[in-house]
Amino acid sequence: MAHIESAKSPSSLTLSPRERLLRKINDESDLPTLGAAIAKVVEITSSGEDSVSKLAHFILADVGLTQKILRLSNTVQYRTTSGAAVTTISRSIFLLGFDTVKTSAMAMLLVDFFKDKAQAVSVRKELVRSLCASIIGREMSQRGRFPDGEEAAVAALFKNIGRVLVASFDHQLYSQIQKVSEGAESTSDEASLLLLGCSFERFGEMALQEWKIPDAIVQSMGPLANGEQKKVTHRNDWLKQVASFSDSLADLVMSGKHKSPGYANVLLKKFGKALEIDLKTMDAMLVRVEAETLQLAKSMNISLAMDNPELDELHHTSALPSEFLMKSEELVSAQESDRYPSGKPLNARDLLLAGVQDVTQMLASEDLRLSDLILLVLETLYTSMGFRFATVCLRDLASGRYVSRVAVGEKYADRQKGFGFPAKAEADLFHLSMSNNVDVMISDATVPKILTLLPLWHRELLPDARSFIILPLVIQKKPLGLFYADRTVTAEEGVPADETALIKTLKSQLLAAMMRGG
Incomplete structure (x- = not known):
């Protein structure tokens, strides 16, 4: 100037x-x-x-901008082709x-x-x-x-x-x-x-x-x-x-x-x-x-x-005249919905269901990229369940470690750099989840039995994590990595059976795509 x-x-x-x-x-x-x-x-x-991921990160960092993009995605101009409410920025980018x-x-x-x-x-x-x-x-x-x-x-x-x-x-x-x-x-x-x-x-x-x-x-x-x-x-x-x-x-x-x-x-x-x-x-x-x-x-x-x-x-x-349009249920976004004290939206089930529908539509697309699908599943978990940080951790054969590949949420860039651990099996919650292929959902991480299973790197990187989930990604008994997401407060409401089923469906959809992609 x-x-x-x-x-x-x-x-x-x-x-x-x-x-x-x-x-x-x-x-x-x-x-x-x-x-x-x-x-x-x-x-x-x-x-x-990673361009889609970068744009999604930028938008998700601004609640007001996130709401406006979602509102645009759900206007008649774009909804006529799908009929389903759009609840994630990843889906907005894919649709618009x-x-x-x-x-x-x-x-x-x-x-x-x-x-x-x-x-x-x-x-x-x-x-x-x-x-x-x-x-x-x-x-x-x-x-x-x-x-x-x-x-x-x-x-x-x-x-x-x-x-x-x-x-x-x-x-x-x-x-x-x-x-x-x-x-x-x-x-x-x-x-x-x-x-x-x-x-x-x-x-x-x-x-x-x-x-x-x-x-x-x-x-x-x-x-x-x-x-x-x-x-x-x-x-x-x-x-x-x-x-x-x-x-x-x-x-x-x-x-x-x-x-x-x-x-x-x-x-x-x-x-x-x-x-x-x-x-x-x-x-x-x-x-x-x-x-x-x-x-x-x-x-x-x-x-x-x-x-x-x-x-x-x-x-x-x-x-088009409104009477010609397919009617679809209006879905309040995660940013605008009422929440539990933990931050989890009260309509978590509906948001998860919308995410499953988004993933289904993306899987049917000829333009599908696995990186975009991973981001969509991660963002769905992050927004639907009200987490503060979420990441996908995948095994790196060259270094012999599990490292964070994609992350969203508060201070995601800094936390992504530190989120990683050796692939060699150890007696901690992360390895136990993958070796047994068991989804872990912790409502209160301060319970002594849980604390003893948390590895040192996790306690140092995320010392204020009070509730979290670990979703292992395992194909033919071979661990590929995991989803991780946490909050800074306990989640006394837990995860009911219908929400658990939808979370498992999201993971299954991604695993199917990973198998198809070789």
């Missing part, structure tokens, strides 16, 4: 509007925190087997798609940060424009000819961040720019250049540079040459074209001009050949874009009716 003067600098009266606003954002906001969170999501790419969840998470981070500002109407309008543009960008990425095209959705999301920042931190300046651009022959860019000292896009570019967003995304916010765009050979140039097109089309949607005849003439003349898009394609895309914008905004509690009544109509026109 441009240099911001220190406290010893000249009076703010001598600063330009742009410098004054940059100082205000730097001094009065948590934007560095927001930027770090967004940069973390951007880092999570779809390459590598990795890129959809990644972009939605970034959009939700932006909305959570900016939505409560005093200038609610203006900020909400600009945020929804950003959301809409990101959805258009994702649609375009599916048509793109470049690898890792999902970055187009991220670029489109940030294309409007300059307007969001100005509306949030200097609403008077934002209103003046809007007034000048609407009441004269000047464009919005000309008005912002006159009153702000730079374009909205340039101002947003400065913020993204401060957030350490990748250069390809930052460069995509730059202006395009006037006139008809040509096909490009470099991916970064294509990202810039898609971001500009997506933002321009989102602007038409927000204003309602996309419903007017000939709405697309200017855009198609400029971008049609370069992005290989025609009117028929654009019309079909807008049906999906409008519906998803509505659903995404509703999942984030943004009301569109007062600012954008044309979008509210989509609830009646773009979605």
Whole structure:
């Protein structure tokens, strides 16, 4: 970001509007925190087997973000294909798609940060424009000819961040720019250049540079040459074209001009050949874009009716009539349900059953990856039973140890590093569980008989564990590893027979997949 003067600098009266606003954002906001969170999501790419796990970990670490993603997963837009309630982030990623969840998470981070500002109407309008543009960008990425095209959705999301920042931190300046651009022959860019000292896009570019967003995304916010765009050979140039097109089309949607005849003439003349898009394609895309914008905004509690009544109509026109949809039981998520004193949800059985259904559907998929299935089972146990930490520990032949492969929950990264023990049989609870292939469910770990069976490494790593489960993974009498999950309080309610049966079913489903996968 441009240099911001220190406290010893000249009076703010001598600063330009742009410098004054940059100082205000730097001094009065948590934007560095927001930027770090967004940069973390951007880092999570779809390459590598652990990308789904990393994204799930990031979302699960934020209860509010978890609830919003689950709410989005359970909207009509996505529920029509499955009919079953979605209760885990793993299933959300599998159902919505990795890129959809990644972009939605970034959009939700932006909305959570900016939505409560005093200038609610203006900020909400600009945020929804950003959301809409990101959805258009994702649609375009599916048509793109470049690898890792999902970055187009991220670029489109940030294309409007300059307007969001100005509306949030200097609403008077934002209103003046809007007034000048609407009441004269000047464009919005000309008005912002006159009153702000730079374009909205340039101002947003400065913020993204401060957030350490990748250069390809930052460069995509730059202006395009006037006139008809040509096909490009470099991916970064294509990202810039898609971001500009997506933002321009989102602007038409927000204003309602996309419903007017000939709405697309200017855009198609400029971008049609370069992005290989025609009117028929654009019309079909807008049906999906409008519906998803509505659903995404509703999942984030943004009301569109007062600012954008044309979008509210989509609830009646773009979605199937409710009487045609399969009815499914609404399931309260683990984060929102009532709980026992131990933290275990009262509806644990229903959540476990939903998890079994999720695993069944994933097993039937041609895109099944064992690592994704393991994460889904682990997350189901973690959320359904109200554990604070859960991990899957598998045998490593090279080191002759059982080591944690995946973990979720409180301080999962640090605890995962320390969770491991020798494969050589010892007389402790973990080896006894695997050698006898017995599921262990401990309600009170302080009982002397239990304490004597806990190995030293466990007592040192998790000294405050008061209730836990150990589920051995054994195939043909050969121990492969185990599931472990714990709480810091005793669980006097125990685990009734119906919940135990569902937990065993989850484990059996995973073992079947492991045998099938060789």
